[in-house]
Amino acid sequence: xxxxxxxxxxxxxxxxxxxxxxxxxxxxxxxTATGYGSKxxxxxxVKYNARWxxxxxxxxxxxxxxxxxxxxxxxPVHD
Numbered sequence: 001x002x003x004x005x006x007x008x009x010x011x012x013x014x015x016x017x018x019x020x021x022x023x024x025x026x027x028x029x030x031x032t033a034t035g036y037g038s039k040x041x042x043x044x045x046v047k048y049n050a051r052w053x054x055x056x057x058x059x060x061x062x063x064x065x066x067x068x069x070x071x072x073x074x075x076p077v078h079d
Contacts, residue, residue, distance in 0.1 A: 003046050003055065003066070003077045015046040015077070036060055046077060 004012035021043040024031055031040045036059050036067040044055040046068060053068040055077060 003044070005068075005077055012078070014070060015048055017045055017047075018045050018052070020045050036054060042066065048075075066074070 003015050003017050010073050016036050022041055025043045031037065038058050039059075040057045040059055042055045042057050045052045046055055047053075048070065049067060053070065055068055058065045058067070066077050068077060069075075
């Protein structure tokens with residue numbers, strides 16, 4: 001799976017992606033009981049500025065947005 005980093009510009013930057021599941025992913029469980037939340041870790045990491053970052057998901061209702069956290073700021077990513 002390839003992600004793109006999007007600064008809400010016309011030229012998204014493609015990112016190298018790896019799958020690195022956490023223990024709850026390996027056991028087939030959700031991170032929260034409801035599956036909703038504002039910082040749900042996904043099974044993916046992306047390489048940005050020579051460093052690997054976990055991709056997180058904000059999921060409310062039936063909509064989710066994925067992002068990484070760089071220097072305390074959320075940068076949106078999309079597939």
